[in-house]
Amino acid sequence: xxxxxxxxxxxxxxxxxxxxxxxxxxxxxxxxxxxxxxxxxxxxxxxxxxxxxxxxxxxxxxxxxxxxxxxxxxxxxxxxxxxxxxxxxxxxxxxxxxxxxxxxxxxxxxxxxxxxxxxxxxxxxxxxxxxxxxxxxxxxxxxxxxxxxxxxxxxxxxxxxxxxxxxxxxxxxxxxxxxxxxxxxxxxxxxxxxxxxxxxxxxxxxxxxxxxxxxxxxxxxxxxxxxxxxxxxxxxxxxxxxxxxxxxxxxxxxxxxxxxxxxxxxxxxxxxxxxxxxxxxxxxxxxxxxxxxxxxxxxxxxxxxxxxxxxxxxxxxxxxxxxxxxx
Numbered sequence: 001x002x003x004x005x006x007x008x009x010x011x012x013x014x015x016x017x018x019x020x021x022x023x024x025x026x027x028x029x030x031x032x033x034x035x036x037x038x039x040x041x042x043x044x045x046x047x048x049x050x051x052x053x054x055x056x057x058x059x060x061x062x063x064x065x066x067x068x069x070x071x072x073x074x075x076x077x078x079x080x081x082x083x084x085x086x087x088x089x090x091x092x093x094x095x096x097x098x099x100x101x102x103x104x105x106x107x108x109x110x111x112x113x114x115x116x117x118x119x120x121x122x123x124x125x126x127x128x129x130x131x132x133x134x135x136x137x138x139x140x141x142x143x144x145x146x147x148x149x150x151x152x153x154x155x156x157x158x159x160x161x162x163x164x165x166x167x168x169x170x171x172x173x174x175x176x177x178x179x180x181x182x183x184x185x186x187x188x189x190x191x192x193x194x195x196x197x198x199x200x201x202x203x204x205x206x207x208x209x210x211x212x213x214x215x216x217x218x219x220x221x222x223x224x225x226x227x228x229x230x231x232x233x234x235x236x237x238x239x240x241x242x243x244x245x246x247x248x249x250x251x252x253x254x255x256x257x258x259x260x261x262x263x264x265x266x267x268x269x270x271x272x273x274x275x276x277x278x279x280x281x282x283x284x285x286x287x288x289x290x291x292x293x294x295x296x297x298x299x300x301x302x303x304x305x306x307x308x309x310x311x312x313x314x315x316x317x318x319x320x321x322x323x324x325x326x327x
Contacts, residue, residue, distance in 0.1 A: 089215055091144035092187060100137065108133025148187050149218050155188045156220050157249045160242050167239045174199055191216060206232045220249050263323045270319040277312065 082090070084097050093100075111132030115124040159180045166176035174196065181193040191212050198208035206229040213225040227245055231238050285292055295301035 087141050087145065090148065090217070091141050092148045093141075093144065104133045104137040107136060111136075149216065151185075152187050152191070152216050153218055153220055153249075153253070155184050156224075157246055157253065159184045159188050159192065160224070160246045160249065164239050164242045164246065167242070173205060173238070177205075187216070204232065220252070223248070266319075266323045270316075270323060273319070274312070274316055277308070 084100065088095060088097075088100065108129040109132070112125045112128030115128035116122070118124075162180050162183060163173070163176040166179060167173065171179075177192050177196050181189055181196055183189075184192070194215075195205075195208040195212055198211065199205065203211075206225070209225040209228045213221040223245055227241050230236070231241060281292065295305055
């Protein structure tokens with residue numbers, strides 16, 4: 001019990017400091033504060049340019065636009081709250097929630113047993129089960145979802161090119177979608193196969209493509225669904241629109257590759273800096289056994305480790321923000 005209290009107080013203190021960091025410092029890192037300042041300057045400049053009734057009308061229009069944008073933002077936030085079923089589908093896993101929870105519990109129990117056997121400490125059971133049942137399965141879902149989205153974006157432009165050639169050759173759009181479902185690698189093949197099968201049960205092409213954009217929430221799929229929906233409602237040259245979309249997608253891919261190449265040095269530096277404390281600690285431990293035992297056996301050492309972990313986490317978040325770019 002005394003050992004658990006020695007761990008509990010520093011842990012709660014670390015969580016409190018991390019909460020203060022998220023509340024006070026993270027808005028500056030995420031750009032929210034700068035965006036608010038830019039918007040305030042823009043509103044003041046616009047107000048100075050207007051006067052009299054025009055100023056009142058402009059203020060009303062701005063208020064109406066702000067309310068509309070807020071409603072759109074709220075709807076987007078609601079759609080971002082993904083259920084477990086949606087996460088499993090986006091990760092490409094064909095399992096149910098019951099199977100997911102069953103395997104998560106097995107993993108948590110196995111990891112808790114292994115940590116308790118290795119350390120002979122009852123607190124490791126809680127940590128092991130929490131990490132194995134809650135942390136690792138969610139992390140695996142995130143990794144699988146990211147890889148599936150990346151593969152989809154990689155082959156999506158080729159699928160659009162196939163549709164363009166088919167439309168120019170006189171084939172109907174449903175037949176072009178079936179060709180994509182046969183020729184393009186996964187996961188594009190599976191998604192377009194679902195689109196083709198959805199039309200056989202009564203859905204229109206626009207509705208089926210919109211559902212595909214929900215299953216694969218990437219900008220490229222949303223662009224495609226918007227283009228198909230507009231073409232279905234108002235008509236127009238579908239081949240020309242898809243050609244422009246294909247060019248945009250390839251330019252986005254080039255920009256992403258360029259950003260990846262330009263930020264490779266920064267990512268390597270961040271990896272070296274982040275792993276340096278652990279490498280130095282391992283070298284000191286093996287070259288001078290017992291020199292760092294004070295960190296594992298005393299309460300002061302535990303607090304130093306927790307504070308070090310907090311600052312390491314802060315540094316990792318800052319470096320990740322510095323090398324992450326949105327296209």
